[in-house]
Amino acid sequence: MNNTKERVALCFTNVFPAIKQDEIPKASVTSLAAWNSIAHVTLLSSLAEEFGVDFEIEDFETLVSYPLIVEHLEQKFPDA
Amino acid sequence: MTLNQALTIINSRRESGEGGIYYLACGFEPLHLTTLLRAHLLESRVDRKNLDIQHGVYGDLRGNIDSAARSGAIAAAVVLEWGDIDPRLGLRASGGWSSETKADILASCPQRYAHLESAIEKLGERMPVAVAPPSLPLPPIGNTIRAQSSVLELELEQQLAAFLLRLARLPGVRVVQRQRAEALDVRMELMAGFPYPVPFADALANSLVKVLCQTPPKKGLITDLDDTLWSGLVGEVGVKGVSWSQEHHTQAHGLYQQMLGHLASCGVLLGVCSKNELSIVEEALARKDLYLSAESLFPVHANWGTKSAAIGRILKTWNIAADSVVFVDDNPMELEEVRVAHPGITCLLFPKKDPTAVWGLLGELRDCFGKPVLMDEDRLRQASIRASAQIQEMADDAASPEFLRTLQGKVTLDWSADPADKRALELINKTNQFNLNGLRIEEAEWRRHLDDESTVLAVASYEDKFGPLGKVAVLLGSQRAGKVTVSHWVMSCRAFSRRLEHHTLDGLFQQADAGEVEFAFAATDRNQPLQEFFESLGISAGADGSHRISRAGFEEQCGVLPHQVSSLTNKLTSK
Numbered sequence: 001m002n003n004t005k006e007r008v009a010l011c012f013t014n015v016f017p018a019i020k021q022d023e024i025p026k027a028s029v030t031s032l033a034a035w036n037s038i039a040h041v042t043l044l045s046s047l048a049e050e051f052g053v054d055f056e057i058e059d060f061e062t063l064v065s066y067p068l069i070v071e072h073l074e075q076k077f078p079d080a
Numbered sequence: 081m082t083l084n085q086a087l088t089i090i091n092s093r094r095e096s097g098e099g100g101i102y103y104l105a106c107g108f109e110p111l112h113l114t115t116l117l118r119a120h121l122l123e124s125r126v127d128r129k130n131l132d133i134q135h136g137v138y139g140d141l142r143g144n145i146d147s148a149a150r151s152g153a154i155a156a157a158v159v160l161e162w163g164d165i166d167p168r169l170g171l172r173a174s175g176g177w178s179s180e181t182k183a184d185i186l187a188s189c190p191q192r193y194a195h196l197e198s199a200i201e202k203l204g205e206r207m208p209v210a211v212a213p214p215s216l217p218l219p220p221i222g223n224t225i226r227a228q229s230s231v232l233e234l235e236l237e238q239q240l241a242a243f244l245l246r247l248a249r250l251p252g253v254r255v256v257q258r259q260r261a262e263a264l265d266v267r268m269e270l271m272a273g274f275p276y277p278v279p280f281a282d283a284l285a286n287s288l289v290k291v292l293c294q295t296p297p298k299k300g301l302i303t304d305l306d307d308t309l310w311s312g313l314v315g316e317v318g319v320k321g322v323s324w325s326q327e328h329h330t331q332a333h334g335l336y337q338q339m340l341g342h343l344a345s346c347g348v349l350l351g352v353c354s355k356n357e358l359s360i361v362e363e364a365l366a367r368k369d370l371y372l373s374a375e376s377l378f379p380v381h382a383n384w385g386t387k388s389a390a391i392g393r394i395l396k397t398w399n400i401a402a403d404s405v406v407f408v409d410d411n412p413m414e415l416e417e418v419r420v421a422h423p424g425i426t427c428l429l430f431p432k433k434d435p436t437a438v439w440g441l442l443g444e445l446r447d448c449f450g451k452p453v454l455m456d457e458d459r460l461r462q463a464s465i466r467a468s469a470q471i472q473e474m475a476d477d478a479a480s481p482e483f484l485r486t487l488q489g490k491v492t493l494d495w496s497a498d499p500a501d502k503r504a505l506e507l508i509n510k511t512n513q514f515n516l517n518g519l520r521i522e523e524a525e526w527r528r529h530l531d532d533e534s535t536v537l538a539v540a541s542y543e544d545k546f547g548p549l550g551k552v553a554v555l556l557g558s559q560r561a562g563k564v565t566v567s568h569w570v571m572s573c574r575a576f577s578r579r580l581e582h583h584t585l586d587g588l589f590q591q592a593d594a595g596e597v598e599f600a601f602a603a604t605d606r607n608q609p610l611q612e613f614f615e616s617l618g619i620s621a622g623a624d625g626s627h628r629i630s631r632a633g634f635e636e637q638c639g640v641l642p643h644q645v646s647s648l649t650n651k652l653t654s655k
């Protein structure tokens with residue numbers, strides 16, 4: 001697991017404390033019951049704080065799973 | 081605190097015991113404010129228990145306040161924004177900012193404030209409430225450039241200030257110092273209905289918790305003199321050589337004197353501890369240009385012994401513990417000597433060469449001694465400490481009944497359980513020495529006691545020829561099926577040695593017409609005075625571990641009751 005994945009996983013654990021470690025890589029809005037609209041904003045705010053980045057409004061609509069979030073961060077903010 | 085730090089704190093307490101519910105009432109989506117408020121509340125808790133935060137629905141501040149009043153919360157935070165006063169002052173409304181609209185906003189705000197005031201007043205009757213005024217900027221509706229205030233903005237601010245003033249005077253309501261958000265998070269507000277950048281939400285949550293969960297204020301301040309209360313060493317430069325004025329470039333000491341004068345007016349005990357000759361100190365303190373009354377300094381200890389020894393004597397005179405006292409001195413070594421000898425005392429350095437740091441010290445002193453409401457008893461404290469010292473000087477055995485009779489004491493026992501009386505709860509939550517078990521009561525729990533028909537509450541006031549002490553003792557219990565159980569009993573240390581506790585227990589037997597009283601006693605590190613009182617009456621743990629005394633047993637052991645007693649009930653009777 002690279003550094004970005006670990007840091008994203010940490011944010012998932014912060015926002016979804018009941019999540020198991022092996023559930024994180026495949027976590028998505030549809031698979032995780034606790035991932036509601038409030039949790040979504042909290043998760044992206046937690047990620048923004050962890051990586052020191054700002055998400056665009058459209059990112060809130062597209063970043064709906066762990067793989068998508070990791071891919072987005074690695075591509076758009078490789079140095080974050 | 082960052083959002084991730086807050087989440088970590090919350091997650092670390094999930095398995096802790098439940099420590100109650102707090103209510104966050106706001107008109108916006110509370111989002112990160114809930115998280116940060118919860119984390120700051122958790123950090124403030126000594127018992128390390130978990131807690132929960134309830135909040136209402138988006139866009140209905142008034143309804144959320146009503147909902148908070150109906151909830152089982154132990155305290156509430158109300159966060160106002162301009163959009164709650166009039167939605168047209170928020171970002172998510174489309175009512176327009178025409179001249180007619182602006183006139184209508186100004187005309188309709190008073191009614192909105194009146195509705196909110198009524199709701200907050202009811203909430204304040206149920207639990208402590210912290211109200212945060214609007215922190216976001218008004219929309220750009222002024223006719224002026226941003227650097228210039230418009231009449232409209234000033235009129236809105238004036239209405240707000242009048243509203244906050246009314247709130248600050250309501251029982252149970254505390255207004256948070258107004259903070260300005262550096263920037264409105266427009267994107268988050270439009271997307272999620274949450275207007276604050278995280279750092280500001282953190283600062284606001286921190287302020288709300290500070291206002292809601294205030295630590296008990298310190299009771300006394302002991303000050304050094306040379307290079308602290310004044311500039312210069314009075315023993316070297318003489319009485320006229322020390323200074324504290326702008327003229328002598330020593331105004332920082334003058335500011336400190338004014339602060340002490342202010343604290344004295346709020347009921348803080350002020351004492352002096354100085355390595356000096358007493359005669360020259362007395363002469364210096366008699367200077368007419370001192371910025372505080374020398375009368376407010378009591379006792380004054382000036383000698384060449386250690387400061388810790390002098391402070392020990394001051395604490396004995398005041399009859400309070402070291403952890404209720406602040407000691408201010410310009411010498412770090414003296415502070416350390418006192419800190420080691422009196423664990424718990426707060427030692428603050430007077431930064432004599434740094435006026436900016438002195439200004440900071442004054443702010444720190446405000447936080448040490450500040451309290452939500454100033455009571456009549458606060459203003460009586462200094463005089464009653466002096467009276468106690470006089471009493472000690474007048475009689476070798478100050479507690480003898482013969483001597484106490486000469487005081488012409490009057491005890492008033494108030495049984496009316498008046499919810500407006502804040503003093504009773506304050507006494508329970510700050511008294512350590514004469515305290516049945518050390519248990520404190522949250523304000524919401526206190527109100528439930530007052531609403532309970534089985535509650536027995538006695539609030540004892542005392543006065544004698546030396547003056548009034550005010551309300552100095554509280555006994556709280558319940559009466560069920562003829563049995564009286566006392567859950568809380570405290571008495572201010574200012575009222576010791578006057579047999580007020582004997583009068584209170586005698587009053588309880590009479591008021592409740594009880595044959596026996598049971599006490600929820602627990603020994604603490606500090607309640608030796610109460611333990612000694614119990615021993616004097618022969619109250620000890622029975623076979624079942626409970627502490628009881630019968631009426632006959634009390635009358636046999638009680639001895640002389642030296643004072644005149646009046647009882648106040650709902651019907652105002654006296655015996």
